[in-house]
Amino acid sequence: MINAEFISPNDARWSKFLGQTRHDFYHLPEYVRFAANYEGGEPMAFWAEDQGACCLIPLVRRHLPAFLKAPAAWTDACSPYGYPSPLLAGEPARRLDHFLPAFRELCxxxxxxxxxxxxxxxxxxxxERAADFGRLVQHGDTVFIDLLQSSEEIWRQTRKNHRTDINKLLRTGFEALINDWSLARDFKRVYRQTMQRVGATDYYQFSDAYFDGLKEALSEKLNLCSVLSPTGEVAAAGLFTTCKGIVEFHLAGTEEKYLSHAPTKLMFDFVRRWGKDLGSEVFHLGGGVGGEIDPLYHFKAGFSKFRSPFFTLRLVQDAQGYQELCSRARGGVATGSAGGEDFFPCYRKGIRVS
Structure with a gap:
């Protein structure tokens, strides 16, 4: 019989579980607590054990928007921002679908x-059987660099125009630095400038409190890479994480007057070399905005031939309640099949995360 419950970030079983399997920073209890605070929810994880096999699913549990006038006991849950996938550990090895019935029952x-x-x-x-429990959606591919390859092979896989621009940046006096946190204020400035320039949604207009809280939560796992111009100005900067051999690109920005120089190319090149020197196995650059094949994806794809798909799993536990909420959100207009909308959950479409 599966022993299952929701646990808090303070529960020792959370950290103990992570010690048994490969994971990323998104799975850390400190990160989930931070993300829940930013997203206005309760940090927790589904934890289950069955004859030595374990499952952990990091979650943010949220109250429903007041305008829906839902019963007070109703909530929903989501992964914290990023890729905090369900994890499995222990022996005998189990598939995710082995634990999903207990997960849905507990929800x-x-x-x-x-x-x-x-x-x-x-x-x-x-x-294979995940779609039996909900709607499995495949989004666009993400790009990653295999850092176990030789430096020469990594460079060969770099698109020609990227190599040309990186060499030009170095020749003209641009340089990259890692973890000079005295430049954090400059990073915040160029990041916000970039988000305004590309018309990013409100979600990505992060406050100083967000960045400070992220640094506190991740400590030495959060890294700042800055690219300085020949005159010493911050031309581009980005945040990168390191966890269990995985380097992740998180957020970045470019000073507008240096856009034509493409300093982020030097930043990514520096971070992949730095990550390889650390002994990391992989550098995950992510994909396009919303999983689209867009200019951002095309830019990242110029650094590697390796791709991996991004999936989401959407589960409707209370089909009648879900339809009722979607109908209320749309002014009483009936919806299609539960969980079949492009935006999930449909009743939160257009709602800003506070």
């Missing part, structure tokens, strides 16, 4: 109407 007992899970492109799960 139902807890009044959770719907659950939105983001899977990790580099931590694959057996998904």
């Amino acid at each position: 139902g007992q807890s009044g959770i109407v719907s659950i939105f899970l983001r899977l990790h492109p580099l931590l694959p799960l057996s998904l």
Whole structure:
């Protein structure tokens, strides 16, 4: 019989579980607590054990928007921002679908109407039967660099125009630095400038409190890479994480007057070399905005030939309740099949995360 419950970030079983399997920073209890605080929810994880096999699913549990006038006991849950995929550990090895019935039962007992899970492109799960429990959606590919390759092979895989621009940046006096946190204020400035320039949604207009909280939560796992111009100005900067051999690109920005120089190319080149020197196995650059094949994806794709798909799993635990909420959100207009909308959950479409 599966022993299953929701646990808090303070529960020792969370950290103990992570010690038994490969994971990313998105799975850390400190990060989930931070993300829940930013997203206005409760940090927790589904934890289950069955004869030595274990499952952990990091979650943010959220109250429903007040305008929906839902029963007070109703909530929903989602993965914290990023790729905090369900994890499996222990022996005998189990597939995710072995634990999903217990997960859904516990969600139902807890009044959770719907659950939105983001899977990790580099931590694959057996998904053959996952669609039996919800809607499995494949988004665009993400780009990653295999850091176990030789430096020469990594450079050969770099698109020609990227190599040309990187060499030009170095010849003209641009340089990259790692973890000079005295430049954090400059990073915040160029990041916000970039988000305004590209018309990013409100979600990505992060405050100083967000960046400071992220640094506190991740400590030495969070790294700042800055590219300085020949005159010493910050031309570009980005945040990168390191965890269990995985380097992740998180956020970055470019000073507008240096856009024509493409300093982020030097930043990514520096970080992949730095990550390789650390002994990391892989550098995950991510994909395009919303999983699209867009200019951002095309830019990242110029650094590597390796791709991995990004999936989300959308579960409706209370189909009648879900339809009722979607109908209320749309002014009483009936919806299609539960969980079939492009935006999930449909009743949160257009709502800003506070």
